[in-house]
Amino acid sequence: MTRRSFSPKERLRLFTLHGGVCWLCGSKIDGTREAWEVEHTLALALGGDNSDDNLRPAHARCHKAKTAVDVGMKSKADRQRQKHLGARVSKWPKSRWKQRINGPPVRRDTDA
Secondary structure, three states: OOOOOOOHHHHHHHHHHOOOEOOOOOOEOOOOOOOEEEEEOOOHHHOOOOOOOOEEEEEHHHHHHHHHHHHHHHHHHHHHHHHHHOOOOOOOOOOOEEEOOOOOEEEOOOOO
């Protein structure tokens, strides 16, 4: 899904649909004095969509805090997707040494 901007008419409709309440902190949004944004409850990168069920009004400061948390989850989902599809090569083994079950550690590049 791609991001899209919402027209003033759509923003007003979503604001009234949800009673003008920030879904993150639960307080009433004063639309004339406080900045607010349309926020996805489930981020697009994590499988969300642009339906009315997934869109809610939120204070700009609350939205910023939630987005900071979502960045880590989005990055993890991207890494898992890349690994699953074979696009990301594992960096394993990280050491040039391996531990033998019965014996001392040996270098990986020797066939001893």
